[in-house]
Amino acid sequence: MKLKDLAHSRTGDKGDIINISVIAYNEKDYPTLEKLVTVEAVKKFLGETVQGEVIRYEVPNLGAMNFVMQKALRGGVTRSLRLDKHGKSLSSILLEMPLEINN
Amino acid sequence: MKNKIRIGSGAGYSGDRIDPAVELIKKGNLDYIVFECLAERTIALAQLQKMQNSTLGYDPLLEERMKACLPDCVSNNVKLISNMGAANPIAAAKKTVEIAQNLGLSNLKIAAVFGDDVKSMLDFESQTFLESGDSIAVVEEQIISANAYVGVEGILTALKEGADIILTGRVADPALFLAPIIHEFGWTLDDYPLLGKGTALGHLMECAAQVCGGYFADGALKQVPNLGNLGFPIAEINEDGSFFITKLDDAGGMVTQATCKEQLLYEVHDPTTYLTPNVVADFSNISLKELEKDKIEVLGASGQSLTGKLKVSVGYHDGFMADAQISYGGSYAVERGKLAIEIIKERIKINKIEIEDILFDLIGVNSLFKSNGEQTNPAEVRVRVAAKTATKEEATRLVNEVETLYTNGPAAGGGVSKSVTEIIAIQSILLDKNKVIPQVEIFKSNL
Incomplete structure (x- = not known):
């Protein structure tokens, strides 16, 4: 199973910082997401794309988490050499993260 | 005083589509339409333009938008608020007077709201960039612009003066929506829980189509109807700060809990601490309720007192x-x-x-x-x-x-x-809020 099977996502940008939301399609899956989609797992999955610290904020009311990532745009929207200077595509990339679910 | 108001979002960025905004003004039963057109860098580009020609430096689509929107704004009594003034709100207001007169629209009060340009206040000895930590002196020779994200104050003054059209420079995006709400309901500037609710509305609306199906369809699981004719959103808010987001029935797109959740967290860092010039908003206790198809109620936003600082780009x-x-x-x-x-x-x-x-x-x-x-x-x-x-x-x-x-x-x-x-x-720095004084100048269209 991949993260995309349980959650949807959107990237926002501010300078060289991006936030990627991870939102459960079904709120009953939120505890599973909270358990599996950890800061460590996200950092490992995105690899060198994100150079700085990653913080996770939980918003259980919305069945959602918000990952805030420093140094994620190679210098920020205005200076980045990347084709996707805003990191908008990174939400779709994160949703490819495999989830190991043990019943 | 009204007990509810309806605000449309007419643009999510400078180059956004114009036809969905015209549709909203015609059919949305709106009190206000807000156009958010000023990305982080746009104002620096506008400043460069103003340096070359003092009558320019406002949004490049201002003329086209005003020509398309003003007649229906006047006939439907919809007030227009926008940061299309960019680096030169006065020139934008004068241009809008000219456009209104050419369209045969008289007695319109058109306000320029400015005071956000703080380039002359930069302190090269002590200020450092929030992003790099470097002293701003490192780029002193290369600096083009410095604009503070100001709050609702200047827009409120313009509304009190009876302005029909308000053109600002840099303003915090949600403030473009929060200002008319404060004005119509007589909210006070220290009622932070209410300001937090109005800020949540502004935040959900400021990117226009992004809350009603834009930036959402994933080609498989998340389908959005009629994306070629995507509509822009409408928010209807009550005096107690409860509100819902909706769209026109015949417009494409959709307003669902999922579209609202994605937009609620868009460009947010800590959801308990969304910093704005008028309130530190708290989105963490928000809950959403589907009132009917394409009508989502937003409850539970709140807010706390201010930081006393403004962000300056x-x-x-x-x-x-x-x-x-x-x-x-x-x-x-x-x-x-x-x-x-x-x-x-x-x-x-x-x-x-x-x-x-x-x-x-x-x-x-x-x-x-x-x-x-x-x-x-x-x-x-x-x-x-x-x-x-x-x-x-x-x-x-x-x-x-x-x-x-x-x-x-x-x-x-x-x-x-x-x-x-x-x-x-x-890059950004912080500046004491009390150093930035909002200014308003009002022009009138006469035939």
């Missing part, structure tokens, strides 16, 4: 960006792409092209050949060389090296493109 010249590309198809396309990259690396060394940073990409699906038959995988790659240089000359030398791959590089390289653009970078 400083725009500065930061060298040049080179971008050059070439494509290879068929068997060994990836190998040839990689070979091309190795050749460029060597050419940079041989010719001593001075580069601060460089990125090599391989892109591609079906730009070279539309085939129904069997193809290699991948069928093609497009080499992209992107670099940052201090001067235009070095950037030009680099993109020209990529072009020489036509005759000097691997077999069958095609479709070279090259561009050199100036980089206008943005």
